[in-house]
Amino acid sequence: MQKNVNVEMIDKENRSAVMVLELMVNNHPGVMSHICGLFSRRAYNLEGIVCMPIGAGELSRMWLQVNEELKLEQVIKQVQKLPDVVSVARHAAGHPVFSGLAAFM
Amino acid sequence: MYTMNGAQLIIKMLERQGVELIAGIPGGANLPLYDALFASSAIKHILCRHEQGAGFLAQGISRSTGKAAVCFATSGPGATNILTAIADAYLDSIPVVCITGQVPASLIGTDAFQEVDTYGMSIPVTKHNNLVRSVTDLLYIIPKAFELALSGRPGPVLIDVPKDIQTAMISFLKWPQPGCCLEQKPTDxxxxxxxxxxxxxxxxxxxxxxxxxxxxxxxxxxxxxxxxxxxxxxxxxxxxxxxxxxxxxxxxxxxxxxxxxxxxxxxxxxxxxxxxxxxxxxxxxxxxxxxxxxxxxxxxxxxxxxxxxxxxxxxxxxxxxxxxxxxxxxxxxxxxxxxxxxxxxxxxxYPLTSPEAVVPEKPYGLILKISELLQENGFVATDVGKHQMWTAQVFPFTRPRQLLTSGGLGTMGFGLPAAIGAALAFPDRQVVLFTGDGSLQMNIQELATAVEQQVNVKIIVMNNKSLGLVRQQQNLFYQKQYFACDFQIDIDFAAIAKGFGMKAFNAEPGCNVAELLSVILTQPGPCLINVPVGVEEEVYPMVPPGASNSIMLGGCNAEKCKC
CATH class of the missing domain: 3.40.50.1220 (TPP-binding domain)
Structure with missing residues (x-):
C-alpha cells in the first residue's frame, strides 16, 4: 500500500520510478513462468516484458520494465537468485526496446 | 559405454549421490522408477501412506543429518499432496530433492488422467524445478538438483519426469560427478x-x-x-x-x-x-x-x-x-x-515459568520430565500448535539439529513423519515427538509407517481436544467467541494406535505420568502416549499478531509488567 503512495508522489514530482532490467536467461519453456511468477508472488510491479532467443537459441535476452523505486534492490537480488538467470543489467526508463514497441501501441 | 533406461539412470545417480533412503508412494506415472528402485540394494524405500507424509519423512532425514533427502510421488494427486511438504522445506531452507512422475510427454497439456501442471505449481515453493524434456538431460539435471539443494541457502528442488522419459533408453560414456555443496564467495x-x-x-x-x-x-x-x-x-x-x-x-x-x-x-x-x-x-x-x-x-x-x-x-x-x-x-x-x-x-x-507450572501434570512439567529422560543424543520433533511453543519455550536444547520443527510454514501434520525420518536416519537414537490432538490427526495415517518400519519414535499426544492456538486467539482477540476450535467428539488415540499395531497408553487422570513416561522411553520401537491437557492452558506470554514485541499478554508475571 505504502509503496503505491510513494510511487504516485514520485510521478507528481515528474521523476520516474520506472527502470528497465535486461536479463540473460536460459531459454526453455518454463523460464517466463519463473520470472513472471517471481514478480507476481512478491508483489513487484512489472509493466512490460520483451523476450527473444539469441545465438543458437540456448539463451534468451529479456527486458523487463519495472515500476519499483523502494524495492528495486530487492527485485534485482531476487531475480539474480533464479538459477536460470545468467546476468542482470539495469537501464534507465526510456530504453529503446520499449520506446520502439510503443510505436505499435 | 553404459546403456539403461531413464528410470534406471535416475536410481543409479541417486545411489552415486549416496542416497540411502527414499520416502514415497508409487503410482501410474512413476512405476518405471519403482521398477528400477526394486533392483537397488543401496537404497531402502520407505512406503508412506500419504505423499505429504513422504515429503515430511524426507525432511526428517534432512533436518537430522544436514544432507539432501529424496522423496518420490506420482503425477496428479501424488504431486499435489507432496507440495505442502515441499513448501514447508522451502520456508525453512531444507535440502530436499523431490522426484515426481508425470504423464507421458505426448499427453502433457491434454488433461490426461492424473495430469496436473506440477512444474507450474511448484515454481513458487521450490528453490528450483525442472520438467525433464529429454532422457539425456537427466545426466545434468539430477546432479544439479543436489548441488542447488545444498549450496548457498539450502532448499527443495523438484524434478518432474514424464513416464516416457523414464522408459526411454540412453547410452553414455561417462558418469557425471555427483552434485555437492559449492563454496561461497568470502565475506567482504x-x-x-x-x-x-x-x-x-x-x-x-x-x-x-x-x-x-x-x-x-x-x-x-x-x-x-x-x-x-x-x-x-x-x-x-x-x-x-x-x-x-x-x-x-x-x-x-x-x-x-x-x-x-x-x-x-x-x-x-x-x-x-x-x-x-x-x-x-x-x-x-x-x-x-x-x-x-x-x-x-x-x-x-x-x-x-x-x-x-x-x-x-x-x-x-x-x-x-x-x-x-x-x-x-x-x-x-x-x-x-x-x-x-x-x-x-x-x-x-520476569521468569518464564512458575513452580506451579512445572509439575509433571502440567504442559511445561511434562516436557521437562521428558527432557530428563531423553538420551543426550536423542531428537525432539514437534508438530505445530501449543505443544510446539511450550516445547520451544522450556525444552533445554543442547545441540544443533536436536529440534525438528516446522517454523516458516507452520504445518500441522509435520511432526509424525519428520520424527520417523529422523529415527530412520539414526536407528540407534531415541526420537520423541511432541504433538497435539489436532496436529496428529493431520497425518495420523503415518502411524502405519512407524509400525511397519519399527522406528524408535515415542509419540506424546498433548491432548486438549481442540485446536489450541486457534482457541487461544479467539480467547484473547475475538471476545472469547469460541468457534470451530473445540472437537465435539472424544477420540481414543491409544485405541487408534493399537489399531495400527502400535503400543499405546492413556495417561488416566491421577496416574503417575512421570513413571509412565520413563517406562515407555526405555522400551524399543514406536509407542504412543495420550496425555490429557487442560483446554484452558494457554501459551504465555503472547505478543498479539502484528503488535510490537513490547506488548506481551498473560503469563505468570503479567501484572508486574505494565508495558
Missing amino acids: SSQLAMAAEMINTAKRPILCLGGGIIHAGASEAARALIEKSSIPATMTLMGLGALAADHPLSLGMLGMHAARSTNMALQHCDLFIAAGARFDDRATGKIVEFCPEARVIHMDIDPSELSKLKTAHIALAGDVKESLHALLPTLEPNGRKIWRNYIEVLQEM
Whole structure:
C-alpha cells in the first residue's frame, strides 16, 4: 500500500520510478513462468516484458520494465537468485526496446 | 559405454549421490522408477501412506543429518499432496530433492488422467524445478538438483519426469560427478572490519542465532564469539539448539512467545546482530518497533535477505560460519558487566515459568520430565500448535539439529513423519515427538509407517481436544467467541494406535505420568502416549499478531509488567 503512495508522489514530482532490467536467461519453456511468477508472488510491479532467443537459441535476452523505486534492490537480488538467470543489467526508463514497441501501441 | 533406461539412470545417480533412503508412494506415472528402485540394494524405500507424509519423512532425514533427502510421488494427486511438504522445506531452507512422475510427454497439456501442471505449481515453493524434456538431460539435471539443494541457502528442488522419459533408453560414456555443496564467495573484509568495530563499541549488543547457524554448522563459531565478547544471544525457533539453553548467555527464543525478559532486553539493545536469521514477523513483532534503539548487523548467505525487512547498517553476505570465524580475532574481550547485570535482573523479575507450572501434570512439567529422560543424543520433533511453543519455550536444547520443527510454514501434520525420518536416519537414537490432538490427526495415517518400519519414535499426544492456538486467539482477540476450535467428539488415540499395531497408553487422570513416561522411553520401537491437557492452558506470554514485541499478554508475571 505504502509503496503505491510513494510511487504516485514520485510521478507528481515528474521523476520516474520506472527502470528497465535486461536479463540473460536460459531459454526453455518454463523460464517466463519463473520470472513472471517471481514478480507476481512478491508483489513487484512489472509493466512490460520483451523476450527473444539469441545465438543458437540456448539463451534468451529479456527486458523487463519495472515500476519499483523502494524495492528495486530487492527485485534485482531476487531475480539474480533464479538459477536460470545468467546476468542482470539495469537501464534507465526510456530504453529503446520499449520506446520502439510503443510505436505499435 | 553404459546403456539403461531413464528410470534406471535416475536410481543409479541417486545411489552415486549416496542416497540411502527414499520416502514415497508409487503410482501410474512413476512405476518405471519403482521398477528400477526394486533392483537397488543401496537404497531402502520407505512406503508412506500419504505423499505429504513422504515429503515430511524426507525432511526428517534432512533436518537430522544436514544432507539432501529424496522423496518420490506420482503425477496428479501424488504431486499435489507432496507440495505442502515441499513448501514447508522451502520456508525453512531444507535440502530436499523431490522426484515426481508425470504423464507421458505426448499427453502433457491434454488433461490426461492424473495430469496436473506440477512444474507450474511448484515454481513458487521450490528453490528450483525442472520438467525433464529429454532422457539425456537427466545426466545434468539430477546432479544439479543436489548441488542447488545444498549450496548457498539450502532448499527443495523438484524434478518432474514424464513416464516416457523414464522408459526411454540412453547410452553414455561417462558418469557425471555427483552434485555437492559449492563454496561461497568470502565475506567482504571491509564490512567485516566495520562490523567488528561496531561490536567492540556497542554497550548493549544482542546476537540472534537463526536456522542459518544450524545449516552452516556454525554453532561452535557462534559460541566462541558470544563468550569472547560476552554477547547475550537469543535464538529464533529455527535456531534453537545453536546455543545450549543452559549457557549463561542464552536468552532462549525471541518473539511472539519469548520470555518477557528476552523481548524486554531486545527493546533496549543498542546493537542487534542477526546471524542466519531472516526477521520473520513471529520473531520481530511489528518490525518498525523491533529493537528501536539498535543498529543492525545482518549476516546471511542469501543476499536477498539482507535489508529485506529491516535495513542493515552492516550487511555481511556470505557463509555465516566464515563470517563468525573472521570476526572472532578482531573482537576485544569484554565482560559487559552492566548489560549482563541488567538482563539478569529482568530474568529474575520476569521468569518464564512458575513452580506451579512445572509439575509433571502440567504442559511445561511434562516436557521437562521428558527432557530428563531423553538420551543426550536423542531428537525432539514437534508438530505445530501449543505443544510446539511450550516445547520451544522450556525444552533445554543442547545441540544443533536436536529440534525438528516446522517454523516458516507452520504445518500441522509435520511432526509424525519428520520424527520417523529422523529415527530412520539414526536407528540407534531415541526420537520423541511432541504433538497435539489436532496436529496428529493431520497425518495420523503415518502411524502405519512407524509400525511397519519399527522406528524408535515415542509419540506424546498433548491432548486438549481442540485446536489450541486457534482457541487461544479467539480467547484473547475475538471476545472469547469460541468457534470451530473445540472437537465435539472424544477420540481414543491409544485405541487408534493399537489399531495400527502400535503400543499405546492413556495417561488416566491421577496416574503417575512421570513413571509412565520413563517406562515407555526405555522400551524399543514406536509407542504412543495420550496425555490429557487442560483446554484452558494457554501459551504465555503472547505478543498479539502484528503488535510490537513490547506488548506481551498473560503469563505468570503479567501484572508486574505494565508495558
